[in-house]
Amino acid sequence: MTHRPSETDVRLTRRTALGALAGAGAATLLRPAGGIAALTHRGTAPSVFSLDVGSVNGSSPPIAAPREFSLVGVQWSSPPHVRIELRVRRRDGPWSPWAVASTLGHGPDESRPGEPLIGEGIWTGPAEYVELRSSRPLQRVRLHFVAPEPAATFGGRAAAVSPARAQPVLNAGSGQPSIIARQAWAQGKAPPAVEPSYGTVKLAFVHHTDNPNGYSSAQVPSMLYAIYQFHRYTRGWDDIGYNFVIDLFGRIWEARLGGIDQSVVGAQAGGYNKVSTGVAILGTFDSVLPTGATLDALERLLAWKLSLHGVPTSGRVTVEVNPADAFYTPFKPGAHVSLPRVAGHRDGDSTGCPGDALYGHLPAIRPQVQTLARTPLKLSLFASPAKVRRGTPVFVYGALKRLSGAPVSRATIELQQISAAGAETTVQRLTTDSGGGWRATLTPQRTVRVRVLHRARPAAVSDSALLVVR
Numbered sequence: 446m447t448h449r450p451s452e453t454d455v456r457l458t459r460r461t462a463l464g465a466l467a468g469a470g471a472a473t474l475l476r477p478a479g480g481i482a483a484l485t486h487r488g489t490a491p492s493v494f495s496l497d498v499g500s501v502n503g504s505s506p507p508i509a510a511p512r513e514f515s516l517v518g519v520q521w522s523s524p525p526h527v528r529i530e531l532r533v534r535r536r537d538g539p540w541s542p543w544a545v546a547s548t549l550g551h552g553p554d555e556s557r558p559g560e561p562l563i564g565e566g567i568w569t570g571p572a573e574y575v576e577l578r579s580s581r582p583l584q585r586v587r588l589h590f591v592a593p594e595p596a597a598t599f600g601g602r603a604a605a606v607s608p609a610r611a612q613p614v615l616n617a618g619s620g621q622p623s624i625i626a627r628q629a630w631a632q633g634k635a636p637p638a639v640e641p642s643y644g645t646v647k648l649a650f651v652h653h654t655d656n657p658n659g660y661s662s663a664q665v666p667s668m669l670y671a672i673y674q675f676h677r678y679t680r681g682w683d684d685i686g687y688n689f690v691i692d693l694f695g696r697i698w699e700a701r702l703g704g705i706d707q708s709v710v711g712a713q714a715g716g717y718n719k720v721s722t723g724v725a726i727l728g729t730f731d732s733v734l735p736t737g738a739t740l741d742a743l744e745r746l747l748a749w750k751l752s753l754h755g756v757p758t759s760g761r762v763t764v765e766v767n768p769a770d771a772f773y774t775p776f777k778p779g780a781h782v783s784l785p786r787v788a789g790h791r792d793g794d795s796t797g798c799p800g801d802a803l804y805g806h807l808p809a810i811r812p813q814v815q816t817l818a819r820t821p822l823k824l825s826l827f828a829s830p831a832k833v834r835r836g837t838p839v840f841v842y843g844a845l846k847r848l849s850g851a852p853v854s855r856a857t858i859e860l861q862q863i864s865a866a867g868a869e870t871t872v873q874r875l876t877t878d879s880g881g882g883w884r885a886t887l888t889p890q891r892t893v894r895v896r897v898l899h900r901a902r903p904a905a906v907s908d909s910a911l912l913v914v915r
Contacts (some may be wrong), residue, residue: 468844490678492592501586504578507534513573514590514754516671518566518679519546522585525562529579533572540576541569541657544729547579548655548798550771566591566675568656568668586744589679591671611699613869615706615904617753619817622745626688627699630666635673637684640865641703642710643894644719645908646754647762649747651807652713652725652790653799658693658733665692668727669700676712687714687725689746695748700725704867706753707896708908715773716766717784717793722750730800744810748817755823757848759815761785762763787811819903821848824858826897826907835914842884843907845877845899852881856899860885863894863909871898889914 459703494511510517519529529547534540548565571593577586596913608629614621627635660668673685680686687700688711703709713723724746726735734740751758768778773794776782784795790805825843833839841860845853860873875897883897890911896909902909 493678498586501583515593520587533569584876616902617904618748629671650714658728715770730803752821758818822905824905832913844881
């Protein structure tokens with residue numbers, strides 16, 4: 446028996462575009478060349494479509510999708526805690542293995558309780574039929590699909606083998622690992638809804654994407670693009686949720702827009718997005734570990750990213766649960782919880798991510814990350830005042846120190862402007878004093894975001910500061 450419910454339109458969540466940021470000069474901040482208009486994509490996503498299924502009691506018959514798809518996610522209304530699995534097939538092909546489709550806990554810090562329950566999108570490769578099974582009866586089930594993209598979209602195998610590397614290259618830790626630029630999978634077709642937002646990096650969350658593991662290297666760009674479409678157009682997020690993705694061939698991919706070297710706020714760990722960075726391994730690791738190449742890349746990326754932001758790679762850190770997303774967590778809104786610096790997603794949220802096998806291997810990963818991190822530096826930035834009238838001077842200052850607190854004197858640092866898309870432009874070069882301190886004066890003409898960078902090894906970046914011009 447084949448079940449074919451009626452196709453329905455995808456409801457998209459839109460954000461209001463923000464004003465453009467300004468550029469910076471040595472003493473006066475100038476207007477930038479581009480703004481948010483270059484980032485915002487309006488209209489519909491023709492490759493994203495949905496299907497109402499209704500109730501599912503235990504298992505479903507084969508469900509014929511309205512057209513071919515390569516990714517599918519499950520939405521349901523109740524119960525919230527349930528194990529849902531799905532499998533797919535081509536019209537005349539065999540069924541795929543079952544995949545868990547009810548993973549929750551990913552989401553932005555602007556979501557609200559009562560929103561639909563939507564599991565993580567499962568990349569399946571080209572298919573036409575879906576079958577569901579659940580540990581408990583489900584109500585108001587809806588399937589969300591992403592259609593396959595033509596192989597030519599990603600330049601064929603060349604896009605997966607020799608893509609451009611993400612910039613800048615900053616030698617923190619034992620050196621920056623090779624990171625494939627976002628353009629290799631986005632191909633100019635994956636603009637975020639709004640400009641990136643920035644927080645701070647106090648810890649890193651490790652995820653898996655729940656996709657089957659048997660993919661080829663050439664398929665990875667289309668997989669990332671499908672995940673982006675699901676996150677943005679089905680989930681209504683601003684962009685792909687993860688900051689970085691690592692595939693089973695040991696390649697690191699830039700995911701969310703905003704700068705690999707910056708504290709970009711993702712939608713990867715509800716309740717903690719503004720204080721963390723998120724790394725997802727492309728695959729499922731409930732019973733198997735990622736490849737050795739993947740684990741090596743994960744360790745090198747974590748050591749580099751945490752060191753660059755002046756964060757210890759060992760031990761734990763106390764963070765506050767964002768009240769807006771506390772429903773993702775087992776903690777109360779605003780609770781102060783202690784989490785590992787290298788955390789599994791399940792350490793903070795009510796989820797099985799990143800799978801039992803990978804989560805159980807994190808204690809072995811942490812000492813390797815600590816060894817690779819070496820001796821990071823901590824670079825700070827403060828602004829007084831942060832809100833001014835146009836043409837009013839702003840005093841910016843901070844210090845460069847070792848994690849022990851010892852100052853780093855006579856070091857060159859760069860004061861930089863951050864564009865709407867996350868690009869950095871150096872506007873002043875400064876030298877730290879005997880106490881590691883630095884200071885400068887800016888006169889912003891428009892609202893602008895700034896940060897400071899210590900480029901020499903070991904590299905360090907500060908959190909950014911938004912100078913608001915009224």
